Amino acid sequence: MVVKVYGPAYASPKRVLVCLLEKGIEFETVPVDIIKGETQNPDFLNLQPFGCVPVIQDGDYTLFESRAIIRYYSEKYKNQGTDLLGKTIDEKGLVEQWLEVEAHNYHPHIYNLALHILFASALGFEADQKVIEESEQKLAKVLDIYEARLSKSKYLAGDFFSLADLSHLPFTQYLVGAMKKEHLIRDRKHVSAWWDDISNRPSWKKVLQL
């Protein structure tokens, strides 16, 4: 069964795509245009009542929320492709911990930066310079903690690549690219090496080419 992924052009669905590529799971993508309001169409809301991407359909199974989807496939195909959950329950606990850190400590600030630097005009509001400055300061503090962590282990959850690292890819790509904030990564030796490592994985390069 080929997995259908809705909204491949956006950052959160790219979490799902890179995970499926790491796991060697076949998929096809279904374009969704948020700006044109397609996530608010009744058919889409039937799949995802909050009107967000991504959603996946896998036969008659539907799932939304990118971090739920990547957990689902990493577990369902535990022994296929890259193991993204760690080898033991204790390792998996640390994967979950850093995946939650990504969601609650890292994402809110990088999301605000992306929203105000990249998408404000397309979404019809004025970028708020104060939000941009505060978000950058907060993200820098989070990255200082990452720097300390990554000076002790190669990846966030330990010496193995996991969902915790993978989940950072889409928005950090915006940060070093279109947002022109690469210094936040490059100013930190271990974060910089970690970013080079994870962003050069064939799976992520393939997502960027899609």
Next chain:
Amino acid sequence: MVVKVYGPAYASPKRVLVCLLEKGIEFETVPVDIIKGETQNPDFLNLQPFGCVPVIQDGDYTLFESRAIIRYYSEKYKNQGTDLLGKTIDEKGLVEQWLEVEAHNYHPHIYNLALHILFASALGFEADQKVIEESEQKLAKVLDIYEARLSKSKYLAGDFFSLADLSHLPFTQYLVGAMKKEHLIRDRKHVSAWWDDISNRPSWKKVLQL
């Protein structure tokens, strides 16, 4: 090994406590006073570099982020106490989905309400009436989606109590209690029945008595 839980007086650590009670796991609590700045002490930051509660220590294993901790114990003791993850991989996917919905769609609004209605003065800032009104409106919309969902299944992830429901307990308790916003729950028949069900579980009653 008795699990040490830091910060039992606060809402997020209560997610961990109710989970440990459901699983029948022995624990002891370690008080932490956020207002006095104890989460910013070097010893605490050594356990939790972001300066937040909860943290657990289980022998020499340390873990933070409440939703990571509850996943860890639900999986580690899968066959002990209440099964909080569903029986199949597909059920677990839906548990993950609704746990993510709680974290990303429900929590931000209820957290803002709690912050501005309950904790602004203790934290030394002025409650913002506009934030309160907007957060309540957004939370109401989320609860409309919950109402539709709960008209089709007894609990969020299906006809079984899971981490997805459990994770709502601490902040919803503030909402119906100290925040005096119980109407948001009671105005919705299925949400109201769901709340009565989950908040009357012996595990949650015990957490409230601690």
